[in-house]
Amino acid sequence: MKVQGQAWRTVWLNPDHSVGVIDQRFLPHELKTACLREVADVEQAIREMWIRGAPLIGVVAAYGMAVAMRQDSSDAGLFSAKKTLLATRPTAVNLRWALSRMLTGLLPLPREQRADAAYALAAQMADEDVAINQQLGQHGLALIRTLAQQRPGQRINILTHCNAGWLATVDWGTATSPIYQAFNEGIDVHVWVDETRPRNQGASLTAWELGQHGVPHTLIVDNAGGHLMQHGLVDMCIVGTDRVTARGDVCNKIGTYLKALAAFDNQVPFYVAMPSSTLDLTVHDGLREIPIENREGEEISHLSGWHADGYLSTVRICPSNTATSTNPGFDVTPARLVTALITERGLCAAHPQAIQAMFASVG
Numbered sequence: 034m035k036v037q038g039q040a041w042r043t044v045w046l047n048p049d050h051s052v053g054v055i056d057q058r059f060l061p062h063e064l065k066t067a068c069l070r071e072v073a074d075v076e077q078a079i080r081e082m083w084i085r086g087a088p089l090i091g092v093v094a095a096y097g098m099a100v101a102m103r104q105d106s107s108d109a110g111l112f113s114a115k116k117t118l119l120a121t122r123p124t125a126v127n128l129r130w131a132l133s134r135m136l137t138g139l140l141p142l143p144r145e146q147r148a149d150a151a152y153a154l155a156a157q158m159a160d161e162d163v164a165i166n167q168q169l170g171q172h173g174l175a176l177i178r179t180l181a182q183q184r185p186g187q188r189i190n191i192l193t194h195c196n197a198g199w200l201a202t203v204d205w206g207t208a209t210s211p212i213y214q215a216f217n218e219g220i221d222v223h224v225w226v227d228e229t230r231p232r233n234q235g236a237s238l239t240a241w242e243l244g245q246h247g248v249p250h251t252l253i254v255d256n257a258g259g260h261l262m263q264h265g266l267v268d269m270c271i272v273g274t275d276r277v278t279a280r281g282d283v284c285n286k287i288g289t290y291l292k293a294l295a296a297f298d299n300q301v302p303f304y305v306a307m308p309s310s311t312l313d314l315t316v317h318d319g320l321r322e323i324p325i326e327n328r329e330g331e332e333i334s335h336l337s338g339w340h341a342d343g344y345l346s347t348v349r350i351c352p353s354n355t356a357t358s359t360n361p362g363f364d365v366t367p368a369r370l371v372t373a374l375i376t377e378r379g380l381c382a383a384h385p386q387a388i389q390a391m392f393a394s395v396g
């Protein structure tokens with residue numbers, strides 16, 4: 034997407050074969066990039082959330098395999114790099130999907146061909162992500178367009194949680210792709226942006242990228258969403274996902290489940306934008322089978338922001354002896370609370386038969 038009129042992607046290849054990324058830790062205050070030269074750099078960038086977002090994690094990990102092949106293209110090097118990168122974060126299935134695709138593509142090759150092939154495959158996956166998200170957005174746009182036609186002259190208010198924007202993918206985003214395309218078409222859309230405690234990806238990332246594109250939006254505290262729905266101020270919810278199970282359970286950023294409950298109670302359509310790379314047909318019961326990442330307690334006890342004197346600052350918001358060790362990064366929304374999955378192949382009911390019919394071929 035555009036930043037001050039210039040087209041950006043979240044990840045790119047540098048002339049020296051290092052991997053360029055936007056280091057999202059400094060947004061919205063500073064637009065900084067990072068250069069990932071070795072597998073260890075890619076591991077750090079994913080683990081420490083320099084880059085984050087299920088589809089982007091997958092593509093950056095794919096590039097991680099490419100830089101690994103420049104370091105050691107032996108079978109041992111291949112398996113070691115996959116193991117290192119797979120261990121970075123447990124919840125987004127895109128990581129496993131991307132690394133498996135890279136291993137399948139590289140293992141049969143002579144080691145001297147692996148580096149070039151890895152870069153080519155990673156680049157292909159990046160381009161595919163952009164195309165998939167654009168296509169997914171078209172299917173989501175149809176939903177927004179229908180609502181706008183039913184309510185001529187009325188603003189369409191969409192609530193989203195965390196960041197499932199272009200910053201969570203290579204471009205377009207998943208949940209935001211329908212929103213960008215509706216805005217580009219001239220539909221009067223407005224986005225309620227959940228701040229998304231504790232890492233505040235909504236406040237720092239979604240608000241920034243929507244603002245850069247000129248999309249009207251309002252930052253809200255996470256706990257205001259239900260109230261807005263009760264007062265008829267939310268026309269639909271569109272969120273992203275880190276993993277969808279074969280029966281349609283949706284794993285996403287912590288707080289998504291509570292938003293889905295409020296939507297269900299207020300008859301607000303609750304859509305999940307799901308590229309096929311985020312579908313995991315090997316699991317059924319999301320609550321019992323999806324590994325939920327527990328993150329550092331400091332994310333809860335401390336807040337970071339821009340100091341009035343012009344630098345990033347961090348402050349403690351609770352007593353130093355208060356326990357904050359329970360910090361699940363994700364929760365699971367049962368399929369019964371999901372109105373539909375917005376995918377690149379079309380709308381899909383969050384139901385095992387519908388998912389099987391549309392995605393039986395997903396590897």
Ligand SMILES: CSC[C@H]1O[C@H](OP(=O)(O)O)[C@H](O)[C@@H]1O
Nearest residue numbers: 085086087197201273274285286
């Ligand atoms: C395009 S969906 C991205 C998905 O990933 C985010 O998690 P994180 O920022 O921790 O990687 C969040 O759950 C988003 O919905």
